[in-house]
Each structure stands twice: as C-alpha cells, then as structure tokens.
Amino acid sequence: MDTYDLITRNAAEVVTEDEVEAMAEDPEGKRAYVGYEPSGVLHIGHMLTANKLIDLQEAGFEVTVLLADVHAYLNDKGSFEEIRETAEKMQEQFIAYGLDEERTEFVYGSAYQMDEDYELDLHALQVETTLNRAQRAMAEIRSGETAKVSHVVYPLMQALDIEYLDVDLAIGGMDQRKVHMLARENLPELGYDSPTSLHTPILADLTEGVGKMSSSTGVTVSMENSREEIEERVNSAYCPPTRDPDPDDEGNERENPVLEVFRYHVFPRFEAVVVERPDEYGGGLEYEDYEALADDLESGELHPADAKSALAEYLDRLIAPGREKLRD
Template sequence: MDPYSLVTRNTVEIVTDEELRALLQKPVRRVYAGYEPSGEIHLGHLVTINKLMDLQKAGFEVTVLLADLHAFLNHKGTLDEVRETAEYNRRCFEALGLKDAKFVMGTDLQLNSEYELLVLQLSQEVTVNRAHRSMDEVGRGMDHPAVSQMVYPIMQMADIALLGVDAAVGGIDQRKIHMLAREYLPGMGYAAPVCIHTPIINGLDGKKMSSSAGNLISVADSEDDIRAKMKKAFCPPGIEENPVLQVLQHHIFPRFETVVMHRPAKFGGDLEFSSYAAVEAAYGAGQVHPLDLKTMTADYLAEVLAGVHDAVV
C-alpha cells in the first residue's frame, strides 16, 4: 500500500489533504498522538495506535505523549497514580506492535520555562469560551469546569509546537483542540499541524464505549474473556454502527491480508475474505450469520491481543 493510502485509510478527516500530500514529499516527517493515562487501554485507543503504525509504515517518525499532567488536570488521579498508569500504557502500546516510537512523559516536556512561557502567550490569544468549547468532547465534568481544564487545550497546542511534529493524530473528538492549534500556532512562529482524525467506535453494546459501562474489550483481556464478550456483542442485521464490523474494519484488516470464517459444511463451509469491504457486503446481504461473524472476529482479535496479555499481566 502506498504511503498516502496507509495514512488515510480508516480516517474520517484529514486537515488538510493538500498539506498531507506535501508533507509526504519531505524526507523527514514527524507525527504524534497524546494519551491521557487514565485506565485500561482498550479497543477505542487501539484505533489511533493502529493509525500510528500505519504512519510508521508510511515513513513517519512517531512520538507518543504519555500525558500524565493532562490527566491530572482533567481529574483522572494524582500525579503519582497517572504516572504509574502511563508506564503501564507504554508497555501495552509496545506489545500491540508500536515499536521504535519515541515515548515522552508529559511532565518531562511541560515543566520548563520555555513551555510555560508558550502556554502563557497562547492563553493571551485564546478566549475562555473557545477553550471551553474545545473541551466539550474530552473533558470530565464540563458543566462546571475547573480553570485547569481551560489550560488543558492550550497545553495541547504547546505540545504540538515543542515536540517539533508536523502532524497530530487523534480521534474526531480531538478536532476542536487541533483546530485551535492550526489557528494560533502560526502566530507564535510554529507551523500549523496536519491533523489526522480517526472515528470513535462503538462499545460492544452499540452505545458509547465506556469503562464504567463495561461495554469494551481491554487489550489485556484473556482469550476466554475476549470470546465471551464478543459472543454477547450487539450485532444487528445492518452494517451501520455495528460494533462487530467496526472491530473487523479497524483492528483486524489493518493487520491481516485475508481472514477465514470457519463454518460447518452444512452451513456453507468456510469463507475467505480478502478485504473488509467483502465481509461487509456478505453480511449486509444476509450471507453470513451474526454468530459466525462474531466467532471469526473473536478468533482474530484474540490473536492480535495475545502478546499484550502475556506482556502486561
């Protein structure tokens, strides 16, 4: 697959396509994604991790910001708690296949005079209303936000600048913060980042994925847990918002060129698929039973996650 196709597959938006194409012509190109260390790494996180792996294959140098200070500001725990979680998250990322990335702890980047001065300069330009709106999708308790949560998006802009990256990866919930960076960083002498946005996938019940709802698969789940959770997953006849199909699209086909659905001969025998589109078409046409789809998905997901369970449990 060519570099452009690798970067853009399974994304919902590139800002901008023209800038991305120009960036791909440069001999050195750098990209980052930031993660709040606030708990288990799950299939929601894996969407952007897979995208970072695509970017590595496309020739990008990848930086992962383990945003311990952001998590602290967003009420995700004490600094000691989030730092411990950050180290656990790093082991998960590496076990998932994100090798040779540069991991940066937020407090190592952010607690210095150059960084703090840039945050203060940006805070002079960004209104409280803009900062609040940019946090709508990512903040906790935003009906009554703390001042720290208004600093959060400004720090994320400074991260992009001082990490020296050309592009930023995030779920589409990061869009408003990324647009602040594109708008305000050039005025501070930094280039506007190319922004690569991935979808927010559903939880296994078809609703918003949430640790509190228990509708997710952790990357450290055992094979038995993966199979049990997938067996119970919501899998409607249609293809829209189907969480089982989303797992196939975003987690299985980026890693396997073909997948095989094993079925008894009396139910039509084995089926082999060489693309996600082929699976979607067969399922949408009623040629595949939901239980067979879930079983196949569990088979391959267990293989993808096997190394994580062994490495971190």
C-alpha cells in the same frame, strides 16, 4: 497501496489533504504524534489510533507517543506518582501491540511541560484564546462534575504540545478535532506553524451501536480481558445483518459495531480473515478485505454469529501479546 492512501486509510478526516499529500511525497523522517492520558491498560480506543501510528511507521514516519501525565493530573486522575506508574505499564503494552520500537519515542509530558519556555508560551496562548473557545475544545468531563480551570488549560497544552514535540502531523480521534482546530488558528499567533492533523473515527458502542465505545459503561475490550471475556463481549454486541442499521427508538443513528471493529481493527492488521463455520451452515470462509466481508453479511451469506466468533478470535490475537506483558 501508495503512500498517501496508507497514511490516510480509515481516517475520518484529514486537515488538510493538500498538506498530507505534500508529506506523502517524502515521508521518510516526518514526525507524527498522539497523546494519551495514562490509564494503565490499553483498550480498543487506544488501539485504533495506534493502528494509524503503525501505518505511519510503515510509511516512514517517526512516531512520538506522548504519555500525558500532566494532562491526566489536570483531569484529576490521581497523584503524579500514581499516574507515572500507570504510564510505564502502558508504554510496554504499546510495544507489545505492534508499534515499531525503533521508530517510537515515548515522552512524558512532565519532561518539558514545566519548562519556562513552555509555561510562557502557555500563558501567551491563554491570552490569545477566549474562554468560550477553550471550553468547546476541552476534554469531556465526567458526568456530575463541573468544569474547572484545569479543564480549559488542558486543550491549550495539547495545542502547544504539537509545537514542542516538533511534529509534522497530529493524530487523534474525531473527539480531538476542536483541539487541533484551535491549534491551527492560535499557534500562528505565537509565531509557530499551523499544524496538520488526521482524525480517526470514534467507534460506536459495542452493545448499542450508538454513541462511542466507552470504558465508563464497561463494555469495551482491553488488554486485561481474557479470551473468554472477549468472546462474551463480542457475542453480546449489537449486530444486525447490515452495514447501515436503522436508527433506534429515540432516533439516534446506529452503526454496526461488529463491522466497524472488523474494518478498523482487524483488516488493517491481518492479510486475510478466516471465518470458521460449521459444515451445516456451509463451511469455512475467507476474506481478503473488509468490503467482501461486509457484502456477505449484508447478503446473508455470512451470518452475524459466525462473524462474531471470527471477530473474537482476531481481537484475541491482537490483544494476546499485551495481555502477556500485563501478566508479568
């Protein structure tokens, strides 16, 4: 696979392709970053962007993981002390998950976000940004909660982080694209470069195939799940034998979450996928790429139940090292 394809594989969107192509010419030493609000436990959503970081490291990038403690504080996630503790646990899990320790720098937001330069630039950005724009870019607020001033400051700091961490490429889920667009438009007003960004898809909820997989509904897969829990959750996932399911009763588009997890989590991390299947149904199968597996599910050659047991197996392998860390 050539470098550009490696950098952009499984991305939902790249802004812009030309800028990324230029980076792919000479990727060695280029810098990329993702910011995470420390939550203590790595879940499948974190793992999706982490996969992209692993791709980038393989391409030669240096990676910065921002442990966004100040952002978590702005989002009312607890005291600084509590947030810091969970951040430390998270850092270990990222390494256990497979990030290259040599090429990963973990930075706490509080290490530079209180500096005078940063604060002054933040105020400058506040002057440049309309309330409406900041509101559209802000992180989703919990239901029942109303927007606070902290919520609109939040995306402005994300934009500024890109400059202060000196990154060439900002990574995030599609839910972060408005932040990155705001950064592209407003950072130049402060005399900084307009940043390049790459967005990963947001995977559908496992049980519904609609909306996004969220920790709030409890149906997610994380580093604290046992093998049995993973099997249980994967087994209860929505999985019609097609890659393009019909909309639900309310007309919402549905995805096949089992295929999505194969595509975005399993195949990027394994050479091949072996599906163990009882002899009565035709015996074992092996797939070297996602398309082959999806084709077989579509044609009926691969039954969803067999796909699920394989998925649980590979997810468990991905999670096992982090789970060990968490146990200590």
